[in-house]
Amino acid sequence: MLLVHTLREERERVLAGLQKRHLDAAAAVDRIVALDDQRKxxxxxxxxxxxxxxxxxxxxxxLFKSGRKDEANALRERVxxxxxAVAGAEETLKGVLQELEDALLQLPNxxxxxxxxxxxxxxxxxxxxYPGELPTLVDGAQPHWELAxxxxxxxxxxxxxxxGSGFPVFTGQGARLQRALVNYFLDRNTAAGYTEYAPPLLVNEDTARATGQLPDKEGQMYYIPEDDLYLIPTAEVPLTNLYRGELLDAGQLPVQLTGYTPCFRREAGSYGAHVRGLNRVHQFDKVEIVQLTLPEESYTKLDEMVAHVGSLLDELQLPYRILRLCGGDMGFTSALTYDFEVWSAAQQRWLEVSSVSNFETFQSNRLKLRYRGERGNELLHTLNGSALALPRIIAALLENNQQPDGILLxxxxxxxxGKERLTPVA
RNA sequence: GGAGGAAUGGCAGAGUGGUUGAAUGCACCGGUCUUGAAAACCGACGUGUCGCAAGGCACCGGGGGUUCGAAUCCCUCUUCCUCCGCCA
Structure with missing residues (x-):
């Protein structure tokens, strides 16, 4: 959620920025400022x-203490x-605050x-x-769903x-490969300074709202009405919310978190050739990294996260490229996003395996996540990225490394x- | 699931209707003293919001109510603790 202060002080920058999302927000911004004036x-x-x-x-x-009861009663009437009057004013104020909040929730970062x-x-x-030639495959190379x-x-x-459909069951050496990747990612992330957490996979409404999954993306999450809980679409949600409402000292920063979780996404309406195999599923495993940083450091940290994710893909020896997302493709909450795509040799297409974003204060405003700074208490910047999402990594590993006698990892x-290559099952 | 108890500032812990935004202790910060440190002493020390400021307002788990006035009374929700039951 954007700050009203920002809309006031940097109106032109905000409008020009939102233009990149093909959003003409002039009227909305003016209305918000007017509502805020009214609020004050x-x-x-x-x-x-x-x-x-x-x-x-x-x-x-x-008056009561000194026994002057009549005078006291006169004042009581005035009160x-x-x-x-107060009751009426508070009612109006409440309405304005609600309108203001609703309007602010509409605006993307x-x-x-x-x-x-x-x-x-x-x-x-x-x-x-990708600096090299994209790899070519031997004759008869198979896509990962056939290799599976x-x-x-x-x-x-x-x-x-x-x-139901979209819920892969990993079996035998496939399950082992999955576990190997999770452990590898977590080990590399913790070695890079991220602290490992194993958070809950279900979150409440406040949590989902703070990181921006609600109110605009409820259709994307699985929801459990009996307990009013949502299955997480990414570990970003519980990990970032671990610090909701905190007021940190600058010395505690940056906070660097990593966690492995399954992720659940409804992906309503996604069917067809592009979602075959592991290309898009309802449940998948992912290891996430999250950072909470000083505002002035967040873009340096973003670069570091990008470099870190790149190093994982280097070690996995997968051909990849990095995209800087355009305004139209970027997520609602993000200020700048880099996507990592690995080359699927058998499908002849790029598959997204990581998305690394800086949200600046968009999430921390809802999170009420601040630090004690020299200029007073200020909102922190939040960042996150996948390091990495498993299914498409597995797809690329299988397809790109297939050889006549097995898949060399x-x-x-x-x-x-516990071994170098995957071998065919009888 | 059943029965009790509890929720106050970074922590501990007072406070049951009227200068209590909140005693006291610890921690933290500034200072005095010291060659330095410790100890001791002095001072400052919650968050948000409105305001140029002075200062005002709100906040004692969340929400609602009673009252001229609520941390204090009532209702409700949530969380935690103890005991019983069930259970990976």
Whole structure:
């Protein structure tokens, strides 16, 4: 959620930025500022009434003590009048506050100046292209969903039996590969300074709202009405919310968190060839990294996160490129996002495996996440990124490394996997 | 699931209707003293909001109510603790 202060002080920058999202927000911004003016006015006049009431009440107390009951009763009548006025004023104020909040929730984050203009994924900027030749495959190379059968990696049919479509069941060496990747990612992240957390997979409404999943994306999350809880679409949600409402000392920063969780996404309406196999599923595993930083450091930290994620893909020896998302493709809450895509050799297409974003104060405003700074208490910046999402990594590993006698996995995984290559099942 | 108890500032812990935004202790910060440190002493020390400021207002788990006035009384929700039951 944007700050009204920002809308007032940096109106032109905000409007120009939102233009990159193809959003003409001039009217909305003006309305918000007007509502905020109204809010201040109402609050000030109401406070004046309350101040009078407080003074009179204290006088009444004194009068009673000295036995001057008649005078006290006269004042009581006056206070009762004030009470009526206060009740009316508070009712109005409440309405204005609600309108203000609703209006602010409609506005997405302001894109950073580096964000390219554009309306769709086509317009994303290739920030770092894959430097080499894209690998070519041997004849008869298979896409990962076929390899999954040959090698017994996962089964979507079994998932249908237990649950429904889009819930893969990893089996045998496939399940082991999954566990190997999770451990590898967590080890690398903790070595880079991130503290490991294993958070809850269900979150309450306040939590989902603070990181921006609510109110605009409720359709994306699985919801449990009996307990009013949501299954997390990403570990970002519980991890970032661990610090909701905190007021940190600058010395505690940056806070760096990592966590492995399954992620649940409804992905309503997504069907077809592009979602075959592991390309898009309702439940998948992901290791996430989160940072809470000083405002002036957040873009340096964003670069560091990008470099870190890149190093993981380097070690996995997967061909990848980095995109800087354009205004039209960027998430609602983000100010600047880098997407990592690995090359799926058998499908001949790029698959997104990580998204690294700086939210600046957009989340921390809802989180009420602040630090004690020299200029007073200020909102922190929040950032997060996948390091990494598993299914498409697995798809690319299978497809890119297939050889006549098996699938040779990158060296970093050998220890975790207990072997060098995956072998066909009988 | 059943029965009790509790929720106050960074922590501990007073406070049952009227200068209590909140005693006291600890921690933290500034200072005095000291070669330095410790101890001792002095001072400052919650958050938000409105205001140029002085200062006002709100906040004692959340929400609602009673009252001229609520941390203090009532209702409700949540969380935690103890005991019983159930259970990975």
């Amino acid at each position: 006015e109402l609050q000030t006049s109401n406070d004046t009434l309350l101040a009078e009431r407080n003074t009179l009440s204290s006088e009444i107390g004194t 009762n009048e004030i009470k009526g 302001v894109p950073h100046e580096l964000v390219p203009t554009g309306s769709s994924a086509e317009d994303n900027e290739v920030f770092k292209a 059968e040959t090698y017994g990696i996962f089964s979507l049919e079994l998932g249908v039996r237990t649950t 990158p060296e970093v995984l050998h220890g975790y996997l």
